[in-house]
Amino acid sequence: MKLDGKIFAVTGAGAGIGRQLAGSLVAGGSRVIGLDINEDGLGQTAEQINNNNFFPVCCDVSCEQSVTDAFATGLDRFSVLHGLINNAGIVSNSALVKVLPDKTISRMSTQAFDTVMNVNLRGAFLCAREAVTWMLDSSVEEGILINISSGSRHGLRHQSNYSASKAGLVAMANVWALELAQHNIRAVSIAPGIIQTDILATFSSEKIKKMRTGNLVNRIGQPANVAQLVIHVIENDFINATVVEVDGGI
Numbered sequence: 001m002k003l004d005g006k007i008f009a010v011t012g013a014g015a016g017i018g019r020q021l022a023g024s025l026v027a028g029g030s031r032v033i034g035l036d037i038n039e040d041g042l043g044q045t046a047e048q049i050n051n052n053n054f055f056p057v058c059c060d061v062s063c064e065q066s067v068t069d070a071f072a073t074g075l076d077r078f079s080v081l082h083g084l085i086n087n088a089g090i091v092s093n094s095a096l097v098k099v100l101p102d103k104t105i106s107r108m109s110t111q112a113f114d115t116v117m118n119v120n121l122r123g124a125f126l127c128a129r130e131a132v133t134w135m136l137d138s139s140v141e142e143g144i145l146i147n148i149s150s151g152s153r154h155g156l157r158h159q160s161n162y163s164a165s166k167a168g169l170v171a172m173a174n175v176w177a178l179e180l181a182q183h184n185i186r187a188v189s190i191a192p193g194i195i196q197t198d199i200l201a202t203f204s205s206e207k208i209k210k211m212r213t214g215n216l217v218n219r220i221g222q223p224a225n226v227a228q229l230v231i232h233v234i235e236n237d238f239i240n241a242t243v244v245e246v247d248g249g250i
């Protein structure tokens with residue numbers, strides 16, 4: 001799929017990878033509906049891109065009504081949708097159950113589990129359902145769904161919630177690819193390694209140091225490394241029903 005003249009929805013466009021991605025897509029000639037729960041973040045993205053082809057819409061991807069309303073707003077503005085990048089995501093790390101130094105037991109809260117699953121996995125499901133409905137209603141000639149998964153999908157310590165959500169994103173994209181190939185809609189997952197964004201604020205500096213030296217290029221990746229891959233996946237229509245890594249080699 002060529003970028004020029006196409007319309008994409010990008011979730012989590014108010015910061016980090018989503019902001020970079022929105023900018024790269026607009027630079028490639030696409031129009032982007034940027035969805036994010038953080039209105040200020042969306043404003044900063046709009047300011048940075050400084051182009052009418054970025055259309056910000058405030059939306060909580062974990063809330064069905066908010067997603068329905070946001071896609072209806074996008075539909076009012078654009079007649080057709082060619083792609084969705086499910087990028088919005090959060091972390092909330094803790095051990096499933098852990099004995100603390102004072103011998104008390106700490107447990108991952110149900111809230112921490114549900115919140116991460118609701119944003120990362122339910123949000124992707126809700127957005128994909130609206131996006132595909134729109135694509136089919138507008139008889140789009142080709143479409144693409146991209147889920148931003150993570151290297152954590154194999155299971156990382158203290159990430160029962162996050163790892164499960166990121167594995168679920170890969171499974172859902174594979175399902176969508178199977179179901180939607182008949183409509184010329186592809187679905188692909190992208191699994192970044194450690195990337196320099198605000199999401200790292202939740203990790204200790206010791207952990208970040210370890211992560212930095214944990215790949216073969218000996219550095220943390222940049223949002224542009226992920227955006228480049230997303231664009232390659234959009235443009236290369238032989239990539240489908242798979243997960244592509246961008247992690248510096250682990």
Ligand SMILES: NC(=O)c1ccc[n+]([C@@H]2O[C@H](COP(=O)([O-])OP(=O)(O)OC[C@H]3O[C@@H](n4cnc5c(N)ncnc54)[C@H](O)[C@@H]3O)[C@@H](O)[C@H]2O)c1
Nearest residue numbers: 012014015016017037060061088089150194195197198199
């Ligand atoms: N940064 C990394 O190291 C890394 C590695 C692997 C995967 N990822 C994934 O990449 C994606 C982007 O992460 P990032 O590093 O840019 O993080 P980030 O925190 O910089 O940006 C995430 C964006 O998602 C938005 N968001 C959060 N909850 C939302 C909700 N309910 N509805 C709508 N928007 C919401 C935030 O407001 C923010 O703008 C995430 O899915 C993350 O899991 C990141």
